[in-house]
Amino acid sequence: MPQKLDAAAVRVWCAGALEALGREREEIDAINVYPVADGDTGTNLYLTVESAATAVEAVFAAQEFAARDFAAHAAEPGGAEPETPAVIRAMAHGALLGARGNSGTILAQLLRGIAERVAVGGGLAEALARAAVLAREAVAHPVEGTVLTVADAAAAGAAAAGPGDAAAARAAYEAAREALAATPARLEVLARAGVVDAGGMGLLAVLRALVAAVTGETPAAPARVPGHVHGQVHGPVSAPAGPCDAEGPAFEVIYLLEADDPAVAVLRARLDALGESLVVVGGDGLWNVHVHADDAGAAVEAGVEAGRPHRIRITHLTGTTAPVPEQVQRAVVVVVPGEGLAGLCAEAGATTVLARPGEPPASGELVDAIRRAHAREVVLLPNSAELRHTAAAAAEQARTEGVRVALIPTRAAVQGIAALAVHEPGRRFDEDVVAMTAAAGATRYAELAVAEHRSWTTAGVCQAGDVLGLIDGDVAVIGTDLTATAVAVLDRMLAAGGELVTLVLSADLPDGAATAAKLERHVREAHLAVDTVVYESGHGASPLLIGVE
Structure with missing residues (x-):
């Protein structure tokens, strides 16, 4: 086994972490009492790592394809293993895209910190230290006795270990195991329920897979705390009355956000005032936003003001006691x-x-x-x-x-x-x-307009009379024919997938019915299993509006 976190070890780590969380997710779900006793921490961590593992496998598949293509045109076959920076960045990016829940979002940020250092040649101890710092910075109000405490302990253990990734991995796991066992003493809601922190337990499973990937040795599983034996909790696990009880926000809101750093700083302040359990992770223009709030619409609206939110997921938090409004008109x-x-x-x-x-x-x-x-x-x-x-x-x-x-x-x-x-x-x-x-x-939108004068656009220079295809507000296509431009816009939008296309044509558009028929036929022939509906907007509207759900 390699005693270093290289590309092959990252691949093994991802697969091992996914397998471990698959075995333990029900047990982790069962002890989930903080920040909300909604019983999904294990599942959320599993789905987050599943997205990371899929991204890693995609990098290896692309490299193997490139190697076969090279071998077909060269005397000597090329290597089939991708570079470590590409693999570790794919792991972190995949986790960011697929992060679920509070703990999954924090795990994505931990992986981002590890990727930052490993990608530039840093050792595992340095990477774990960076991961712990980034994760704590991502949480609006860090609480001790949670996954953040376990991550800090892992980083400290790795820093005190001997040289090499293998020693750092072993020490990080042992330190994290001790920190996890002590979480009930640091967070009262855990002590009352008789369990350890669910997010910390999930992180420990990920660290155990890391040790196995780097050393070839699987360390012992953590000892169970009282009330938590063989995956069963004695009595119902719930958050008793107190600062972490079920009297919390009604909804969990998660979305990916394309925005710059200054806009995200403003967003953090707005969401912090709006709800709780706020975690914003990511960087380089792409962020994963997680918050618990009663006003889910306002949480999404804050994202719209900051940039472009997508992959919006809004979940009613089970176990909350938000008042049920009377049914009125x-x-x-x-x-x-x-x-x-x-x-x-x-x-x-x-x-x-x-x-x-x-x-x-x-x-x-x-x-x-x-x-x-x-x-x-x-x-x-x-x-x-x-x-x-x-x-x-x-x-x-x-x-x-x-x-x-x-x-x-x-x-x-x-x-x-x-x-x-x-x-x-x-x-x-x-x-x-x-x-x-x-x-x-979940609906991307586009609009076709006619340029009134020559100008610079995000797609290049347009001339007066050109047909502009705007996707989500930005010019993406410049053409001379409305139907051809619309086809180009549809193909771009549907490249990311879609189930339903909505076409809204202006009553002022010449041969509107013929244009609609051509676009419907193109969608049917070029994008199988995508349905199309057509409406008329009336006079004075844009020539064509497009929606993709």
């Missing part, structure tokens, strides 16, 4: 860019506000629409990034008049259509808002 107020969509939304029961080109509605118009809805609960869909502040002001005004308003930060009409499609007035208000927010967040 509810309405949806939606801003639409044309009469055609106004009719469509009205048929679905929504109150509509028409946004004409160059004449966005003022906050007073939105307040009037909320009043016209004659409902005690209103969901507001602005369908434009430019209306963000206007809609927020209208919502605040309506709240002062006794109306409960939820603002879902939809940025395009197709996102509003997706949200309205899952609206169910019979659900609890919060659950309805969560479902609508998730549907809108």
Whole structure:
């Protein structure tokens, strides 16, 4: 066995950690009492490592393919093992993309810290130290007796070990094992439940796999604490009354976010005021955001203001005791860019506000629409990034008049259509808002427009009269023909996957029906198993709006 964390060892480590968490995840779930007793820490860690392992295997598969291709054109075959930096970075990036829950998000940041140092030739002890620092910085309010404490102990143990990765791995595991056993003494909620920290236990499984990958030796499993024997907990495990009890936020909100560092700093402050269990990990423009909050829509809206959130997951936290609102009349107020969509939304029961080109509605118009809805609960869909502040002001005004308003930060009409499609007035208000927010967040949007003059764009220089394909607000395609440009935009959007394409054509578009038919046929032939729906937006709207869910 290599006594160093090289590319092969990282691959073995990932596979071993995934196998270990697969064996232990039910046991880890069973002792999950902090920060919320929702019994999913083991599962979340498993899914996080599964994403990391998939990314690592993809690097090896690509290298093996390249080696075979090289061998077919060269006298000597090439090597089939990728470089260690590529593998360790893939592991960390895969974990970031697939991070689930509080502990999974922290584990992703630990792996990022390890990758930072190993990728530049650092030893394992140095990498574990960096990992512990980054993980603690990612948590808004670190608590001792958690996975952070176990990570700190592992780093300290590795630093005190002899030279080499093998010695560092063994020492890190032993120190982490002792720290895990002591977590009940450092966190009262664990002591009352008679268990160790679930996230720390999961990290220990990952460290045990690390020792096996580097040394070829599998260390002994940790001793069980009282009340935690053979994977069973004596009596129901729950968080007793106290600062960590079930009286917490109703929803867990997680999303990937494309944003720069200054925007993320502002986002941290906003989410910290909005909820708890805040963890923001990542860097280099891509972040994984995790928070527990009662207002899930506001947590997503904060992400929209910071950058581009996607892969939004909103989960109702089991075991919480958030008050259940009384079932009352509810309405949806939606801003639409044309009469055609106004009719469509009205048929679905929504109150509509028409946004004409160059004449966005003022906050007073939105307040009037909320009043016209004659409902005690209103969901507001602005369908434009430019209306963000206007809609927020209208919502605040309506709240002062006794109306409960939820603002879902939809940025395009197709996102509003997706949200309205899952609206169910019979659900609890919060659950309805969560479902609508998730549907809108899962819908990428595009718009085709005609350039009015020559200008620079993110896709290059356009001339007056060129057809511009904007994806999520940025010019991605420049063409001369609307149908051809739309095809290029669709192909780009569907390259990342999709199940449903929504096409919204302007009534002013010549041969609109023929254009729709061509685009439907292209989607059917080039992207199997993707459905298409077509609507008309009316006069004065953009020539074509596209949504991909």
